[in-house]
Amino acid sequence: DQQVKQNSPSLSVQEGRISILNCDYTNSMFDYFLWYKKYPAEGPTFLISISSIKDKNEDGRFTVFLNKSAKHLSLHIVPSQPGDSAVYFCAASGANSKLTFGKGITLSVRP
Amino acid sequence: DSGVTQTPKHLITATGQRVTLRCSPRSGDLSVYWYQQSLDQGLQFLIQYYNGEERAKGNILERFSAQQFPDLHSELNLSSLELGDSALYFCASSVVGGGASELFFGEGSRLTVL
Numbered sequence: 001d002q003q004v005k006q007n008s009p010s011l012s013v014q015e016g017r018i019s020i021l022n023c024d025y026t027n028s029m030f031d032y033f034l035w036y037k038k039y040p041a042e043g044p045t046f047l048i049s050i051s052s053i054k055d056k057n058e059d060g061r062f063t064v065f066l067n068k069s070a071k072h073l074s075l076h077i078v079p080s081q082p083g084d085s086a087v088y089f090c091a092a093s094g095a096n097s098k099l100t101f102g103k104g105i106t107l108s109v110r111p
Numbered sequence: 112d113s114g115v116t117q118t119p120k121h122l123i124t125a126t127g128q129r130v131t132l133r134c135s136p137r138s139g140d141l142s143v144y145w146y147q148q149s150l151d152q153g154l155q156f157l158i159q160y161y162n163g164e165e166r167a168k169g170n171i172l173e174r175f176s177a178q179q180f181p182d183l184h185s186e187l188n189l190s191s192l193e194l195g196d197s198a199l200y201f202c203a204s205s206v207v208g209g210g211a212s213e214l215f216f217g218e219g220s221r222l223t224v225l
Contacts, residue, residue, distance in 0.1 A: 004153075034213060043113060043201055043216030044154070089154065098167045099214060101146075103153040 003027045004092050006102035015111050019077040023090030023102055026071065030092035034099070035064060035075045038087045047088075048075070080109045114138065117202050117217035125225055129190040132220045136183055136204030142166070143185040144214060145177055148199040160185055189222070197224045 005024045013019045021035075031052040036044035050057040050064045050073070057064050063076045077084055090102040114137035124130055136143050145157040147170075156169035160179035171177075174192075179185045189196060199221050203214035 006153075036216075041218070043115070043203075043218045045113065045216070046213045049213060091154075093212075098156055098159060098169065099144075099154075100156065101154040103151070 002102075003030075004090055004100050004102040006090055006105045008105055009103070010106040010108070012108045012110060013080050015082055015109055016079045019075075019080045019084065019107055019109070021075040021077075021088050021090075021105050021107065023073050023075075024071060025073075025092050027092070027094065027100075028071070029094040030100075031095075032093045033064070033066060033073050034091045034093075035062075036089040036091060036101075037084075038089065038104070044089055077107075080107075082109045082111050085109050113215040113217065115202060115204050115215050115217035117200075117220050119220055120218065121221050121223075123223045123225065124192060126192055126194060128192050128224075129188065130192065130222065132187040132189070132200050132202075132222075134185045134187070134202030134204075134217060136185070136202075137215055140204035140206050140215070141183065142205045142207065142212075143179055143183070144203040144205070145171075145185070145187050146201040146203065146216075148201065148219075149195075149197075154201065157187070192222075192224045194224050197222055 034049040035047040038044040087104045089104045091099045116135040141162045146154040157171040159167040177187045199219045201219045203216045205212045
C-alpha cells in the first residue's frame, strides 16, 4: 500500500526552465510534507518542507505547493540548473513523526 | 556532511549469514531511524528508536532487529540473510522523537547478499 506516490519515474528539462515534480498521498492524517534530494553514493538530504496549515513554501529557487483537498503536492525548481540533477523523494509524516517516502523521481537537467 | 555516520559503507556476504550495521547519529540527536532502499523502491521505514527506546516499527522482518545504546549509537542486525535482503540501508537521526521533524541521513550501507 503506497501511501506516498510519485508516479513519474523520471523528468528531463532544459537548463533555465522550470522543473515540476509531483507527489500524491492517500493518508489524510499526514500533516507535514518534505522533499529530499539524493545524489548517487550519498544519503538523501533535506531540501524543503511544508506544513498542512500552509499551501506554499518558498526557499530560493525551490517552492513547494500543497493542495490538501487533492492530496497533492508539487516541487517547483526555477530556474533549473545541471547541479539539480538528482533523485527527488517526496515524504510525508503524521503525528508519530515516521516519514513515509515515495519511490523518487530522477530529474535530469540538460545544459 | 550530515553528521550521521554509518559503517560499513559496503558489505558482501553469503545467504544464511548475519551482519551488523552501525550508525552514529548527529551530536545531540536522540532519535535514530533505519530505512531500507531496494532496487526501484523508495525508502522503506524499518524502525525508530528514541533515547534508547523503540518508538515506531515499520516493515521490519523478524529476522532483523535493532537497538540503540546509551551513547545513542544504533545497530541494525540482519540474520539468516536472503538474496532479497540486498539493499541500501540508511540510518537517519533527528532531535525529536515525535511530531514534524526533518531527518538527517547517513551515506548508507550497501549490503550485497550472494
